[in-house]
Amino acid sequence: MPLSSNESDKSDLEERLRQATERQTVRSVHAAPAQGDSSVGIAARSGIEFVAAIVVSVGIGFAADHWLHTSPIGVLVMLVLGFGAGLLNLYRTLNGIPVSVTSRSPGANSPVADDDEING
């Protein structure tokens, strides 16, 4: 490295500080629709959202059939509706991803950007 270690530490710190501030502003701009920050969290909860809607929906259809004696119709109609609701749930859950990707991207590239700026 061309700079002495002390100076490079300082410029490194300033660079990281600048990036952290940037990240903070980006995050606060996007804060309103945030659906949780971690992508691990989104992955962990997307599967169950889809299934839950179908289970609840078919349950309602089954109960309606039982009371009204309309045997297959209720389950069939509610299965289709439940599928739609499941997709809606999934869409809403996964919509959280773009928010966290934009708020994280400056941090993800930081080591490469640091090296370039110090050497150049």
Place this chain on the structure above:
Amino acid sequence: MESPLAQFAIHPLFHLPMAGYDLAFTNSSLAMLLAFLATVVVFMVGTRKAAVVPGTLQSVAESIYQFVETMVEDNIGHGGRHFFPLIFAIFTMVLFGNIFGLIPTNFTFTSHIVVTGAIALFVFCLVIVAGVARNGLHWFSIFMPSGVPAYIIPLMIPIEIISFLSRPLSLSVRLFANMLAGHVILHVFAGFCVLLAGLLGGFGIILSLLPLSVNVAFMGLELLVACLQAYIFAIMSCIYLRDAVDVHH
């Protein structure tokens, strides 16, 4: 070898007959009491000195408090401060329940759907009650999707209602299934160690280091899952409660 599901059995520690029912104090109750006491101790002792430079326990208490505060503010928004104590209670209870469940021989009360389902149903009912109390009948307009053509609305309203009704199920199943699966895996791999050592003797003991090391790695993963699931449970409650606060979709 006992069944990997035997660890989830509930047995009463002492009986407490009341009005024809047996409100027994079970091992699950004991685990809940432990989690509750641990929460109280951490926050009572942690905030007692209130030093400028926080000690270990104080920084634990402060970071949990700040974490939940940011979560409530980001996800419920203005007017969400009323729900802070609730979200804080849910988060700490689930977090300590999950983490204490990882201590061997300790019971994990969050691995029972009756526990997670009760919390999820409470949040679900609170969304409806608080929503109607704050916005009157106008609250039901959250089922009315905005920006869709008029002819598709009769289809969208039932779909929105089903999506709303599926929330307590997905909220409770997610936590309970994660805890159950994690503890079953830990038990199965621990069972491999016992089997190998029992069947092959000395050589088996050396061989059983293999499942043991897998278990050590899984323990770390389970610690992540324990914290992550508590976080997800709390943040999803926040997102659901947001519907009770602002209705402009």
